[in-house]
Amino acid sequence: MKYYTGTEKGLNLKEVNRAVEQAFADHGKDLVQMPPKIYVTLPQGDFRTMPAYLPSLGIAGVKIVNVHPDNPARGLPTVMALTVILDIPTGKPEAIINATHLTDLRTGAAGAVACKYLSPKKEVVLGLVGTGRQAQAQVAAIGQEITINEILVWSRNPVHAERFSTDIQGIQCHSTSIERVCDCDVLVTTTPSKTPLVMSGWVHEGTHINAIGADAPGKEELEPALLSRASVFVDDMAQAVHSGEINVPIQKGLFSKEKVAGTLGEIIIGKKGRKRQSEITIFDSTGLAIQDLAIAKIAMMHGTAIVLPFA
Amino acid sequence: MKYYTGTEKGLNLKEVNRAVEQAFADHGKDLVQMPPKIYVTLPQGDFRTMPAYLPSLGIAGVKIVNVHPDNPARGLPTVMALTVILDIPTGKPEAIINATHLTDLRTGAAGAVACKYLSPKKEVVLGLVGTGRQAQAQVAAIGQEITINEILVWSRNPVHAERFSTDIQGIQCHSTSIERVCDCDVLVTTTPSKTPLVMSGWVHEGTHINAIGADAPGKEELEPALLSRASVFVDDMAQAVHSGEINVPIQKGLFSKEKVAGTLGEIIIGKKGRKRQSEITIFDSTGLAIQDLAIAKIAMMHGTAIVLPFA
Numbered sequence: 001m002k003y004y005t006g007t008e009k010g011l012n013l014k015e016v017n018r019a020v021e022q023a024f025a026d027h028g029k030d031l032v033q034m035p036p037k038i039y040v041t042l043p044q045g046d047f048r049t050m051p052a053y054l055p056s057l058g059i060a061g062v063k064i065v066n067v068h069p070d071n072p073a074r075g076l077p078t079v080m081a082l083t084v085i086l087d088i089p090t091g092k093p094e095a096i097i098n099a100t101h102l103t104d105l106r107t108g109a110a111g112a113v114a115c116k117y118l119s120p121k122k123e124v125v126l127g128l129v130g131t132g133r134q135a136q137a138q139v140a141a142i143g144q145e146i147t148i149n150e151i152l153v154w155s156r157n158p159v160h161a162e163r164f165s166t167d168i169q170g171i172q173c174h175s176t177s178i179e180r181v182c183d184c185d186v187l188v189t190t191t192p193s194k195t196p197l198v199m200s201g202w203v204h205e206g207t208h209i210n211a212i213g214a215d216a217p218g219k220e221e222l223e224p225a226l227l228s229r230a231s232v233f234v235d236d237m238a239q240a241v242h243s244g245e246i247n248v249p250i251q252k253g254l255f256s257k258e259k260v261a262g263t264l265g266e267i268i269i270g271k272k273g274r275k276r277q278s279e280i281t282i283f284d285s286t287g288l289a290i291q292d293l294a295i296a297k298i299a300m301m302h303g304t305a306i307v308l309p310f311a
Numbered sequence: 312m313k314y315y316t317g318t319e320k321g322l323n324l325k326e327v328n329r330a331v332e333q334a335f336a337d338h339g340k341d342l343v344q345m346p347p348k349i350y351v352t353l354p355q356g357d358f359r360t361m362p363a364y365l366p367s368l369g370i371a372g373v374k375i376v377n378v379h380p381d382n383p384a385r386g387l388p389t390v391m392a393l394t395v396i397l398d399i400p401t402g403k404p405e406a407i408i409n410a411t412h413l414t415d416l417r418t419g420a421a422g423a424v425a426c427k428y429l430s431p432k433k434e435v436v437l438g439l440v441g442t443g444r445q446a447q448a449q450v451a452a453i454g455q456e457i458t459i460n461e462i463l464v465w466s467r468n469p470v471h472a473e474r475f476s477t478d479i480q481g482i483q484c485h486s487t488s489i490e491r492v493c494d495c496d497v498l499v500t501t502t503p504s505k506t507p508l509v510m511s512g513w514v515h516e517g518t519h520i521n522a523i524g525a526d527a528p529g530k531e532e533l534e535p536a537l538l539s540r541a542s543v544f545v546d547d548m549a550q551a552v553h554s555g556e557i558n559v560p561i562q563k564g565l566f567s568k569e570k571v572a573g574t575l576g577e578i579i580i581g582k583k584g585r586k587r588q589s590e591i592t593i594f595d596s597t598g599l600a601i602q603d604l605a606i607a608k609i610a611m612m613h614g615t616a617i618v619l620p621f622a
Contacts, residue, residue, distance in 0.1 A: 003314070005620050038346045040364050042371060045402050049362040049373050053351050060353060062360050062375050064395050066402025074401060080621075082404045084375050084393055090385060091356050091377025093393045096407055098621055308617065309316050310391075310409055 001093050001310035007303030008101035013109070014144045016295055019057070020109035021116075021268055023294040026056050027236070028265025034289050036238050039216075044068050046216075052289035053088075061085040063099055063292040067216070069192070077133075079103060083296045093310060097296050106291040108137030110235060110264065111188060111210040114283035116145040117267045118233070118274050119186050120206040123147040127184030129198060129221065130191035131155040131164040134212055138188045139168070146186075154178040156191070178202070189213050189221040200226035205278040211245040212285045220245060222282070224254040230280035231261040233272065235288050245284040312404050312621040318614030319412035324420070325455045327606055330368070331420035332427075332579055334605040337367050338547070339576025345600050347549050350527075355379050357527075361600035364399075372396040374410055374603040378527070380503070388444075390414060394607045404621060408607050408614075417602040419448030421546060421575065422499060422521040425594035427456040428578045429544070429585050430497050431517040434458040438495030440509060440532065441502040442466040442475040445523055449499045450479070457497075465489040467502070489513070500524050500532040511537035516589040522556040523596045531556060533593070535565040541591035542572040544583070546599050556595040 026032050034052040045068030053060040065081035072078060081099035086092065126148045128135050135153075142148065151173040155161040161175035181187070182202035188210045189198060200223045203209070209230070213221045227249055234240035241250060241257055249255035262272030264283060274281050337343050345363040356379030364371040376392035383389060392410035397403065437459045439446050446464075453459065462484040466472040472486035492498070493513035499521045500509060511534045514520070520541070524532045538560055545551035552561060552568055560566035573583030575594060585592050 003619055005622070033351050035349045035351065035360075038349065038360075038362055040344050040346065040362050040371065042364060042397075042399050042402065044400055047362070047371070047373075047397055047402055049349075049360055051349055051351050051358070051360040051375075053353060060351065060358070062373065064362075064373050064397070064404070066397060068400075068402045071401055076401050076403060080401075080403050082395055082407075084395065086353075086358055086375070086377060088353050089355055089379075090382055090387050090391075091353065091358055091379040092387060092391050093375070096393075100622075306619065308314055311316070311411075 001308045002095045002305035003308055004095060004299055004303045004305045005098035007097065007299035008105055011105065011298060011302065013141055015298055016105055017109045017112045017141060017144055019294040019298050020106055020291050021113045022057065023054055023290040024113060024265040025268045026054060027290055028263060028269040028271065031055060032290050044070055050289035050292060052293055054290055054293050057294060057297055058088065059085065059293045059297045060088050061293055061296065063289055065103060083292055085296055085300070095300055097299055099292060102295045102299055104133050104137040106295040107134060107212060107285065107287055108141035110285050110291055111138045111212060111283070112141035112145045113268070114210055114264055115142050115186055115208060118208045118281040118283060119146050120208060120277055121185050123149050124185035125150045125152065127181040127187040128153040129178060129181060129187065129189040130213060131160045132190060134190040135164065135188065138190065138210060138212065152176050152181040152184055154181040191221055192219060193221050194218050196220055196223040198222045198226065200229060203280060205280060207280050209282045210285065211282055214245040214247065215286050216243045217247055220248040224249040227255050227282065230282045232259065232282045232284060233262050233264055233267060234260055234284045235264050235286055237263065239286040239288065240284050244286040312619045313406045313616035314619055315406060315610055315614045315616045316409035318408065318610035319416055322416065322609060322613065324452055326609055327416055328420045328423045328452060328455055330605040330609050331417055331602050332424045333368065334365055334601040335424060335576040336579045337365060338601055339574060339580040339582065342366060343601050355381055361603060363600035363604055365601055365604050368605060368608055369399065370396065370604045370608045371399050372604055372607065374600055376414060394603055396607055396611070406611055408610055410603060413606045413610055415444050415448040417606040418445060418523060418596065418598055419452035421596050421602055422449045422523060422594065423452035423456045425521055425575055426453045426497055426519065429519045429592040429594060430457050431519060431588055432496050434460050435496035436461045436463065438492040438498040439464040440489060440492060440498065440500040441524060442471045443501060445501040446475065446499065449501065449521065449523065463487050463492040463495055465492040502532055503530060504532050505529050507531055507534040509533045509537065511540060514591060516591060518591050520593045521596065522593055525556040525558065526597050527554045528558055531559040535560040538566050538593065541593045543570065543593045543595060544573050544575055544578060545571055545595045546575050546597055548574065550597040550599065551595050555597040
């Protein structure tokens with residue numbers, strides 16, 4: 001059995017995007033086994049258990065990931081993750097992977113694949129609502145698929161937005177009002193908000209939005225009126241209804257499952273997609289176990305491991 | 312993060328029984344979080360993902376366990392397991408435990424706790440149907456709770472039964488017919504059978520039965536008529552209906568959920584139990600994640616670990 005840590009360093013993001021794209025394509029073709037994510041509640045947070053089997057990539061396993069919002073005050077990340085990979089012919093534990101940073105990257109990759117298919121242009125102004133680790137991951141991954149000419153960034157905390165602008169290398173980046181940020185070609189929201197931050201009136205026709213932040217019941221970033229104007233694509237229907245951007249609007253009767261335009265997998269295999277240049281498209285990302293397995297495969301191919309006895 | 316392997320060596324079985332008993336007591340009081348076991352099917356077997364949180368023992372985590380029946384031909388166990396333990400206040404991965412042999416022990420412990428409460432006598436003749444690793448684990452664990460005066464053993468393969476008899480230390484053990492084996496005080500069935508092996512007519516009044524083998528849909532070891540004569544206790548209702556000894560009889564309309572007399576946890580907390588000396592009692596064990604966490608706690612207390620970087 002092997003233990004991998006630090007494998008995110010030096011990963012080829014384009015390779016990650018392609019692996020995640022293949023995983024979603026298989027999801028679109030209904031070739032994967034992926035039971036719904038299971039939540040267990042702890043006093044200061046929760047953890048989620050995500051098993052899956054991806055026959056075409058030849059990988060099976062389970063990601064275990066926590067969400068503890070008070071962790072930063074203790075000097076720990078809010079989200080930490082471990083992926084266990086099983087040998088398919090025998091079921092033997094084959095690898096354990098520190099998946100904390102890989103989780104950021106695989107979520108970034110899903111956003112990048114969504115942009116590849118749904119962005120209205122190949123060269124874009126990118127708007128960012130939220131400036132955490134996931135905002136960075138989205139910029140890095142999306143930049144592999146389309147050209148980011150300029151970034152507009154907003155954070156609830158202006159200091160964070162300024163710091164993000166300063167830290168970004170090689171792309172013009174401006175910290176500005178959320179309303180101004182929403183006036184872009186591709187908008188990426190990555191906050192843990194429980195009330196809508198992005199108002200429908202701020203978003204012009206043709207915009208593509210990666211709605212990344214909502215990944216648990218009660219979370220939402222977009223005004224429900226925006227969903228009604230847009231073609232909303234999800235990563236996985238069951239997970240999105242339970243915990244994605246659409247979960248609160250559905251609970252409130254402001255949106256319904258039937259209004260979902262399709263899944264990212266269906267877009268990749270050509271069954272669904274952007275229909276008009278003027279269409280607003282939304283990708284509602286909750287994060288799938290198959291993304292974790294796809295990136296685990298690449299991490300194991302390129303990473304070095306500590307060998308552990310297992311008898 | 313720590314990696315534990317070989318922790319089953321030298322474990323105090325009585326301590327394991329007590330920890331498993333406490334876990335079941337908490338289950339009886341509805342104090343645990345334990346979503347149903349999730350099955351993922353692989354070409355030559357399956358794997359099961361078992362998350363749980365046990366507040367009273369202060370432990371949370373996930374066991375991942377495979378079942379690959381063709382493994383012995385490859386020189387590997389049919390069942391292998393890994394448990395991931397999370398730090399409760401932060402959700403950080405705290406330990407990874409090789410749980411292959413611990414899985415045997417925690418199942419043995421559940422059988423032992425069932426015997427503590429349901430055995431008709433304190434000194435018994437023990438009947439064994441099946442002679443694999445789990446038969447050994449049951450004998451060792453039950454011997455901590457009641458006195459085993461004699462063992463009668465049967466296996467589909469007579470060579471296995473003979474070998475088992477020879478290997479047992481300190482207890483008289485006879486290999487005999489399955490009908491004779493069933494004429495005992497405590498009967499333990501540990502086979503992967505998909506057709507009933509134990510006929511109702513062979514079992515006399517007052518017998519307690521640990522029905523351990525059935526742990527997946529389609530498996531059964533006992534003639535359904537025997538269930539109807541007995542008080543059937545389960546480890547967990549949802550899991551037993553899905554994959555325990557009662558799963559096939561329920562599917563066939565020969566038994567029903569409503570006929571279940573209670574859970575092992577309810578017995579331990581005094582809500583349920585054996586009512587008469589002449590009663591036949593059955594413990595239908597499917598194996599719970601809380602048992603895995605209880606034994607993981609002990610393994611971590613006594614075992615030595617390899618320290619792994621996790622950043």
